[in-house]
Amino acid sequence: MWLLKKSVYKVFCGGETEDELLATMQKLQSRGVKIVLDYAVEASPDDVTSLNANVFDNNACSIWNAVVTAAAGYDALVALKVSALGPVSTIERAGEVIAAVERLFAELCGMPAFRSHERILPDLLMRKELTKAAFVSSIQKLIAEANLPQASEEDINLAFHALLAQPGGGEDKSKVSYFQWTHLLQPHKVGRGNLSVFKQLIPPLSDADAKEVAAAEGRLSKLCEMTANLGTKAGLLVDAEHSRLQGFIRNLTCNVQKRFNKDGKFLIYNTYQAYLKETKSQLRSDLEMARRFGFRIAVKLVRGAYLSFERKSAKEHGYPCPVLDSLEDTHESFDSSVHHLLDHIDRVAVFIGTHNAESVRKATALLSEFCQRSNDVARSEEASGCLSVTASFPAANKRQLLTPASLPVSFGQLLGLSDDLTFMLSSSGFKVYKYVPYGPVNVTIPYLLRRVQENSGIMGRAGAELVMLFQEIKHRLRSLIRAKK
Known part of the structure; x- marks a missing residue:
């Protein structure tokens, strides 16, 4: 165990204790590299173990402790997984309700029916709107076609006016937008209260699941609130998980972004996986949602993590x-x-998570070009006495030119991997982070194995070699544990 900790663990992990972690952070900071703290605990995609509220509350406390560490003189982020804040099974079922909410909106708008496992691309929905007449008649028709007890017109009207009262509407205030629809029809509220009319058309969560959903949202909201109250640059970064959980994760993260990513602040990031077919559509929709709700969207973009799991799950369950x-x-x-994100950099924060040198080259070139164009415009407008649009950025004033470091754009790589990219970015004046896993050796090594396994397809030969290395380490670690017993 000692040899393991002094070799592989030391390369890829930040430490077991707070002192070891702080030493790693200080070392990286001395080279101009920021930190994403990543406590190496998560629920496996295949884990159906029933965990109680105490476990999730303790996980929230661990995340908060990391935030406090990050805030102690460091410009750091803290990674978290929503599966650490609520049961995986509930998260999955809540995601199914969210998908059903989207499908019902599409059907009410006259779009072709979608099968239960299919996701409608959100950018196809974001311009759709519902009139009161269409809403009432379509709801009544769908209930009748399903041979279900008919809801009263009064209840249907009440539901429509509740939707119409939500933020996120379009120019026509008499119509319900897609964003108003999804904002109100939260998974734990569908079929309850003034939304009981939807119980006929969208199978609601059980009372137990609804309670778990509310509790998970409460834990994340509390973490955001406490982090905001610190008044430092510490922030939260919600990691992506496999696609069966992602619907709820995105919904929950967007809900807290609406509250806390205000007044120019980017407190909490959501992760988007480029290998998913829906990602570009989702980004377009979420950018429009942020515009309508008046918050700043913070995006961590990665290629993707759960490739083998996604393919296996799709094959086993018979969906594309x-x-x-x-x-x-x-x-x-x-x-x-x-x-696309850099084209909207005036209202977006972007964390580009990649080990791909070509993607880094393209992104840095775009950033440099943007700064050059903005500075040219600023000089021209300053000379003519006009105020440049780039004045919304801290560096864009008469005394200081815009630089990549002054923009809300950063890069990130895993500790121990692609150090050449990391330090090149830092020395070239770009903001860059290292993802720093930390925790006990017997927990962290299996966690790292999962990370490398998930990314081996993207990382090519180096990824395959790392998989073999960590598999052997995991095998020897288990042998050591058995020997001690």
Whole structure:
């Protein structure tokens, strides 16, 4: 165990104790590299173990402790997984309700019916709107076609006016938008209260699941609130998980972004996986949602993590694989998404998580070009006495030119991997982070094995070699534990 800790663990992990972790953070900071703290505990995609509220509360406390560490003189982020804050089974069922909510909106808008496992691309829905007449008649028709007890017109009207009262509407205030619809029809509220009319058309969560959903949202909201109250640059970064959980994770994270990513602050990031077929559509929709709700969207973009699991799950459950067909398609999705986000950099924060040198080259070139164009415009407008639009950025004033470091754009790599990229970015004036896993050796090594396994397809030969290395380490670690017993 001692040899393991002094070799592989030391390369890829930040430490077991707070002192060891702080030493790692200080070492990276001395080279201009920021830190993402990543406590190496998560629920496996296949884990159906029933965990109680105490476990999730303790996980929230661990995340908070990491935030406090990050805030102690460091410009750091703290990674978290929503599966650490609530039961995986409940998260999955809540995601199914969210998908059903989207399908019902599409059907009410006259779009073709979708099968239960299919996700409607959100950018196809974001311009759709419902009139009161269409809403009432369509709800009544669907209930009748299903041979279900008919809801009263009064209840249907009450539901429509509740939707109409939500933020996120379009120019026509008499119509319900997609964003108003999804904002109100939260998974734990569907079929309850003034939304009981939807119980006929969307199978609601059980009372137990609804309670778990509310508790998970409460834990994340509390973490955001306490982090905001610190008044430092510490922030939260919600990691992506496999696609069966991602619907609820995205919904929950967007809910807290609406509350806390205000007044120019980017407190909490959501992760988007470029290898998913829906990602570019989701980004377009979420950018429009952020515009309508008046918050700043913070995006961590990665290629994707759960490739083998996604393919296996799709095959076993008989639905189309949600992942793009080829690695080339994933590269294109990633690079074009970066380009799209940088085109909206006045209202977006972007964390570009990649070990791909070509993607880094393209992104840094785009950033440099943006700064050059903005500075040219600023000089021209200053000379003519006009105020430049780039004045919304801290560095864009008469005394200081815009630089990549002054923009809300950063890069990230895993500790121990792609150090050449990390330090090149730092020395070239770009903001860059290292993902720093930490925790007990017997927990962290299996965690790292999962990370490398998930990314081995993207990382090529180096990834395959790391998988073999960590598999052997895991085997020897288990042998040591058995020997001690």
